[in-house]
Amino acid sequence: MEKQKIRLGISIGDTNGIGPEIIVKTLSDQRILNYCIPVIYGSAALFSSIKKSLQAEHFHFLQVDSADALVNRKVNLINCWQEELVLEPGKPTPESGKASLQSLMAACQDLKAGKLDGLVTAPINKDNIQAEEFRFPGHTEFLTSYFDAAESLMLLVSDDLRVATVTGHMPINEVSGKLSVELLLRKLTILLESLRLDFGIQKPRVAVLGLNPHAGENGLLGSEETDIIRPAIIQLKDRGHLVFGPYPADGFFGMRQFKKVDAVLSMYHDQGLIPFKTLAFENGVNYTAGLPIVRTSPDHGTAYDIAGKRLADETSFREALFAACDIIRKRKEAENPTA
Template identity: 80%
Template structure:
């Protein structure tokens, strides 16, 4: 069924020498997408034309516009973020591709902040190649949290049957124990519970919390974080009526399929959550930044330089990111109308 409201979705191009441009063009080559949203690609018409020709995407057509204020409904719109004709060097991160990814992201974020867009879908950046005076962040999540003046945010990986959040994000394993505190865990769990209600329509979400240490610390034998930090945070939220459980040993929790019995799982660090998530939902997974005033999603993969320009990149995750953004925008809009 065709949606009545067509969300205006900004799309940042990501690193131009990765697979971002390819999965964007592949996704938008299916014109049925226009029944759900008005896509706005932030790049340049010349670059998009190059990618279209390389992919021989004969069903992909776009409208070049001067700005997001001049969007053409029921068309793929392209906003020029640079005038020069940049070279494509698939598989090789270059200063040019890093600069282009930053200019695209900044332009899309600016328009989103100005209310010209309803949401943002970000193609993968090279976290090292994009670094500059304007971008001194470990990744999209941290940049957008700062740019949109959020007190905090939460990386939430989403698929049809699984949602996994991470308490700590893009930091080294060595830093995790020092960063993990009771207050941080309460803050992240609160963001998750609110997002599950607002963005996913789950009135009474069930959340499982993983331990930090092997076997969830084995009653303190293998670590004290579960006793001193994680369990007290879980009990605090339980006492306030939330369905929060744990801490669970991470390996057994996923090995026994217990994730199927809850609405979301909270991991203590990046790989603890993302390894099982990507094992179970690599092609369909979406990265959603919970806790922001705006809607931002992305595919759950990186630049994949090794397969860039080989025409084999799977666009499923990017397509799912686009659809999830549309769904969340629709839910938030309905909630705002209901509140009035």
């Protein structure tokens, strides 16, 4: 008997970005249907148009009325709107923002109802998606609220590198004031549990970066390391966890010390994402740890500069799809080890 396939929802992101293109390119490979049942939340007219413009002869989809009627070994598509959507590649518009929100909301509703096993999100424009239902700086914060999670963690993942961030989408001048021992303990606890539950690492090793240059140089260049970061590390070490640091961020990545640990915790967005994207941009995946559901996305944005030019590389989106499948399986194995 064939195992039940993973039902994977796909939100299409900003329709004037590269989201629809990388979805079509990824799902043109029919072998993906051996691993999951993809469910695109979008518009049949839109994807027929994208298919034609890309000359994607191997991309096929089946319209279904709802997630209750999914068909195995097919790319399923659920229409989220009926009106004609005018594409303006490379330009964020109110219409593209509305479409990206309709797609995301429909997928999240089915995921919350248990009709899907996970979600892969194509890139949104964080400005033009804003609406009454979406007053958040990004996917991570929206999903944390929508799925009633107390806390979540942005975790960038590739084959040999995992980088998480304590703070996410916020101005750099607010980062220091946001940090606290309690916040670091919560984020590190999520990271340790995710490494165990979602990645199958029973005794994970985590490196923690400092906030300031040279990790504060013993207080000369800042006190966050001595007052906040080191006390959090000590508490977790006392509980038996393998947590190390704080390390100066530049030297840590320059000396490739990340290869000695299972994950790295950075203090703010760019501190973690710049080295990650430098080392793993093409195959990197953005995973939201700490949620009751599984959500992944490519590690890049809308890429308006190449939208509509058939130049988009689908590798990161494909990796996000496979990562979601892997994490869903790991969670199921953890819940039922004898299955």
